[in-house]
Amino acid sequence: MTPPTPRARVAILISGGGSNMAALVAAMQGDFPARPVLVLANDPAAGGLAKARAAGVPAAAVDHRPFGRDRAAFEAALRAALEPAAPDILCLAGFMRVLTGGFVARFAGRMLNIHPSLLPKYPGLDTHARALAAGDAEAGCSVHEVTAELDSGPVLGQARVPILPGDTPETLAARVLPWEHRLYPAVLRRFSAGDRRPVLLP
């Protein structure tokens, strides 16, 4: 009788409401090759912390503000908070702090992020407004491996969403967000099982 493969330990980093974190945690409740071991926020007031605790997932915050512009000190505090949880995989989910190459290097090949655009289009902020301004016919979201360059790592999954007449950045974001919640768990399932085939939705 071969022992069951241990489930990958996943830490999820958030900054706000954590709807993507909640979707990942919910997906990992079932038959899933990974399990959540920590939710970590850079803001003690992040709404996602209460959601994590309600789901029985340990949650903590490392407030980035006291560190000012000292990214290295903030990231050392992040690492100290992560270490006891011994994560195998880090999922950035609505995490709004830019991480240095030094931090990323420690998790090379095992850190994911969800970004609300069809990368490589529109890395950075205001993605839906930029897609609308460009007159694109579609928008969407991407899950990618995190590398030192912002929003530029290998894409592991995408979901495409039509842009409709009269769309605003808000209506488009509301149409994309549920697809983020479907895409991220699907990518994490494959990634944590060592399967790197891209997930393409719908």
Ligand code: GRF
């Ligand atoms: C989502 O659009 C996500 O793509 C972006 O931040 C938004 C909020 O994410 N990074 P969440 O609800 O905090 O997961």
